[in-house]
Amino acid sequence: MSKTVKCPTCGKAVTWGPDSPLRPFCSERCKLIDLGEWAAEGHRIPGEEILPEEMLDPERRHRH
Numbered sequence: 001m002s003k004t005v006k007c008p009t010c011g012k013a014v015t016w017g018p019d020s021p022l023r024p025f026c027s028e029r030c031k032l033i034d035l036g037e038w039a040a041e042g043h044r045i046p047g048e049e050i051l052p053e054e055m056l057d058p059e060r061r062h063r064h
């Protein structure tokens with residue numbers, strides 16, 4: 001029985017387990033955004049304003 005949590009950055013469901021080393025984040029990018037490193041690059045992107053295309057690409061590769 002696997003538990004899922006919501007990524008704090010984009011709200012995507014993330015499996016809580018060994019397959020998700022970045023949990024509760026769905027991707028390294030979301031983790032970096034939450035840590036503020038993304039902002040350090042000159043971007044200020046609240047979680048809900050992240051471009052879906054940018055977010056989905058790495059996640060799809062990971063899932064499939």
Ligand SMILES: [Zn+2]
Nearest residue numbers: 007010026030
């Ligand atoms: Zn995310």
